[in-house]
Amino acid sequence: MAAKTDTKTGVKMPKNIEEMFTAGAHFGFSRARRHPSFKNYIFGVKNETEIVDLEKTEALLKKAMDFVTALVKEKKTVLFVASKSEAKEIVKRAAESLNLPYVAGRWIGGTLTNFDQIKRRVARLEDLISKREKGELGKYTKKERLMFDREIENLLKFFGGIRNLTKIPDAIFIVDPKREYIAVEEAKKQGVPVIALASTDCDLKVVQYPIPANDAARSSIEYFTGKIVEAIKGGNL
Numbered sequence: 759m760a761a762k763t764d765t766k767t768g769v770k771m772p773k774n775i776e777e778m779f780t781a782g783a784h785f786g787f788s789r790a791r792r793h794p795s796f797k798n799y800i801f802g803v804k805n806e807t808e809i810v811d812l813e814k815t816e817a818l819l820k821k822a823m824d825f826v827t828a829l830v831k832e833k834k835t836v837l838f839v840a841s842k843s844e845a846k847e848i849v850k851r852a853a854e855s856l857n858l859p860y861v862a863g864r865w866i867g868g869t870l871t872n873f874d875q876i877k878r879r880v881a882r883l884e885d886l887i888s889k890r891e892k893g894e895l896g897k898y899t900k901k902e903r904l905m906f907d908r909e910i911e912n913l914l915k916f917f918g919g920i921r922n923l924t925k926i927p928d929a930i931f932i933v934d935p936k937r938e939y940i941a942v943e944e945a946k947k948q949g950v951p952v953i954a955l956a957s958t959d960c961d962l963k964v965v966q967y968p969i970p971a972n973d974a975a976r977s978s979i980e981y982f983t984g985k986i987v988e989a990i991k992g993g994n995l
Contacts, residue, residue, distance in 0.1 A: 775812045781981040783971040784810045786958030793936075795962040799970040808958050815971050819982070822953045822967040823989035826929070830993025834928035836953075836986075837920070839941050841865060845933040845979045850919065852983045856990055859923035861941070866916055870944035873926050880921055883913040929953060931986050934973040936960045955982045 771779065778784065786792070786800070786808035801811040826836060838860040840849040846862040853860035861869065869876055886906060889895050895903050930945055932938045935954040942964055945952050953967040954960070955978075962968040972978035 772816075775816055778812050778815060778971065778978075778981065781972075781977040782975045783815065783978045783981060784812050785972045785975065785978075786810050791959045793959055793961050796958045796960070796970065799962070800958070810958065810971055812971075815969065818967070819969050819971075819985060822969055823985060823992075825951070825967055826931075826953065826986060826989040827993040829929055830990050835859065835923070835925075836990060837861070837923065837927035837930040838983075839865065839930055839938055840933040840979075842934055842937055842974075844974060844976050845983075848976065848979050848983050849931075849933060852987050853919065856987060857922065858990070859921075859927065860919040862919055863915065865938060865941045867940060868944075869920070869941070870926055870948045870950060876917070876920070877924075879913060880917050880923075883910065883917055884921065886910050886913070926950065931983075932965070933979055933983070934960065935965050935968075953986065955979065 784801070786796075788806055789803065789808055792800070792808060799811050799814050801809045803809065829836065836858055838849045838853040838858060840846055841861070841863055850860055850862035853862075866876070886895075887910060890906065890910065895906055898906070926948055927950060929951045930941065930953070932941060932952060932954040935942050935952065935956050936959055942952055942954075944950075946964070951967065952965040953969070954965040955969045955971060955973045956962055956965065957971070957973040960968075960973070962970060969982055971982060
């Protein structure tokens with residue numbers, strides 16, 4: 759494995775850890791915010807900010823990637839989830855590049871635990887879009903057509919990313935499980951494994967495949983989301 763020597767410490771750094779370091783993956787929060795489950799993944803403290811042990815992150819990232827690759831080889835589906843502003847567009851772009859479902863915004867309660875109802879909302883969306891494209895809404899008044907347009911816009915906002923989700927996903931990839939706790943709880947109830955990029959304030963025990971690292975910086979989110987994309991592409995080969 760290619761390695762680079764840190765000019766400050768003289769310590770050789772493996773290439774993938776160097777990439778994580780460059781992405782700012784090692785930055786956590788203050789010790790006061792640390793969840794107890796994260797204790798064994800802390801390397802140290804710098805300027806009152808806890809530093810994540812990236813060697814341990816590397817090992818868990820590999821475990822998560824291997825799981826995703828194996829899952830995709832079996833033609834199973836991964837749902838991408840993120841609502842925080844730093845992550846929404848990154849996750850959306852990643853999922854769209856793979857033609858996979860995503861929730862890039864507020865998680866709608868019941869997305870997993872009441873999936874039949876969610877499917878009905880998606881079916882309503884598809885029906886309205888189809889009718890509008892075929893000109894079948896032209897028979898309505900201008901005010902009624904405006905109401906249909908607003909309904910379509912609202913449905914797209916909440917369900918646009920899961921239009922191609924025909925069944926409960928086989929796994930979900932989440933950025934910040936603390937923020938997405940409802941999604942995590944629903945996944946647990948449905949027996950859906952969770953892969954999660956989780957910072958020092960998160961409970962690592964609630965997810966099956968935690969990736970302990972900075973879940974707030976765009977560069978870190980981009981890096982780890984990219985690794986999940988890489989794993990999915992590997993499963994599709």
